[in-house]
Amino acid sequence: MSQQISAEEQVLGIVTNHWQAHGVGLAAKLELADHLADGPLAVEELAKRSRTHAPSLYRMLRALESTGIFASTENGSFENTPASDCLRRNKPGSNWAWVRFTLCPGAPVYEGWRGLPLAVETGEPGFDQLHGKSNWENMEANPEAYSIFNLAMRDLAATIGPAVASAIDWSRYNVIADIGGGIGSQLSEILAAHPNTRGILFDLPHVVAEAPKNERFDVVAGDFFASIPVEADAYVLRWVLHDWSDEECIRLLRNVREAMQPKARLMIVESIIPGGSQFDMGKWMDLNMMVMATGKERTEAEFAALLKNAGFELISIEPTASPLSILVFEPA
Ligand SMILES: C[S@@+](CC[C@H](N)C(=O)[O-])C[C@H]1O[C@@H](n2cnc3c(N)ncnc32)[C@H](O)[C@@H]1O
Known part of the structure; x- marks a missing residue:
């Protein structure tokens, strides 16, 4: 039977959740789960390998253990649990890159959220106001951060x-x-599921340079605000429009429109903000966009109007077994 909690407990729970997130962020930064990948370690040994203060590390592990992340053994060592295993840097599909992109001072998303009050006050991205440059410029100047971002996108999806x-x-x-x-x-997922298709991957030069080789797709490097010299039957934009303001979206969408043949289709893969007051991760991702970039999450009507402005007509909206939908457009 689920226990009713009071309104006060509900608020306290939300507020103190960020302590747990800090612990998870630091565990990922210190790569504790990787140190434990071969089996349990005594706290002193783990402290030596992670260059930390053993008694303080112990207190952090004790707290994390209480949330199911790491576990102590009978002799007082610590070992991985299924949850801490998701923080391993070198495990395919782990959450490490997303956590590193998101948490701990210096991580882009953490830095963006520090600017939430400024963003709400002024309407300009919080990150930019604190750092005097956009997150994109910051990552361009810091290749390791952009590489972690690339992996974070892969793992998040x-x-x-x-x-x-x-x-x-x-x-x-x-x-x-x-x-x-x-x-x-x-x-790669689409091509693997549909053997008769071929693909073209288009992104900035230093991003496509990190793409694993795949003989089913060609790679084109470029800036989508300049031009998109790509001829295809379907164009996919996943988690791209939510990064940009309406004006910026229209600039890049007109470049897609210019590249397209009349029979081609445009697939916008994004979350659609629902009406109503229910919890929806898109409403929180929208705040993430507000602090990190000039973009936003959009409602169905906002997508249709935006795309119409760029020369597209909405044909259908296809749900997926995930929080994202596919909005299918044709050239108007
Ligand atoms: C939020 S990520 C989404 C990546 C991918 N579509 C996905 O769903 O995982 C946005 C992508 O837009 C790319 N991007 C940003 N500015 C760009 C530009 N001017 N030209 C081409 N690609 C750009 C980024 O490098 C990044 O890969």
Whole structure:
């Protein structure tokens, strides 16, 4: 039977959740789960390997253990649990990159959220106001941060990729171009699920340089605000429009429109903000966009109006077995 909690307990729970998040962020930064990958270690040994103060590290592990992240053994050592195993840097599909991108002072998302009061006060991205440059400029100047971002996008979408690939019949399109497609994770999923298709991955030069080789897709490097010299039957934009203001979206969408043949289709893969007061992760991602970038999450009506402005007509909205939907557009 679920226990009712009071309104006060509800608020306290939300507020102190960020302590737990800090602990998880530091565990990822110190790569504790990787140190424990081969088995339990005494706290003193773990402190030596992570260059930390053993008694303080113990207190952090004791607190994390109480949330299911790490476990103590009978002789007082610590070992990984399924949850802490998700913090291993070198484990495919782990949460390490997303946690590193998100938490601890200096991590881009952490820095953005420090600017939430400024963002709400002025309407300008919090990150930019604190750092005097955009997060994009900051990552461009810091290649390790951009590489972690690329992996974070891949890992964040571990379950979304297959859901998008199976949500519609992509085999109707011979050539599928993923614009701002990162290191090609979504494109690889679509192509793997539809053997008769080929792909084109388009992103900034230093991003596509990190894409694992895939003989099913070609790689085109470029800036989508300049031009998109890519001919395809379907164009995919996943988690791209939410990074940018309406004006910026229209600039890049007009470049897609220019590259497109009349029969081609544009697939916008994003979360759609629902009406109503229910919890929806998109409403929180929208705040993340407000602090990190000029973008926002959008309602169905906002998407339709935005795309209309750029020369597209909404044909259908296809749900996926994930929080993202596929909005299908044709050239107007
Ligand atoms: C939020 S990420 C989404 C990546 C990928 N579509 C996904 O869903 O995982 C936005 C992508 O847009 C790319 N991007 C940003 N500015 C760009 C530009 N001017 N030209 C091309 N790509 C750009 C980034 O490098 C990044 O890969």
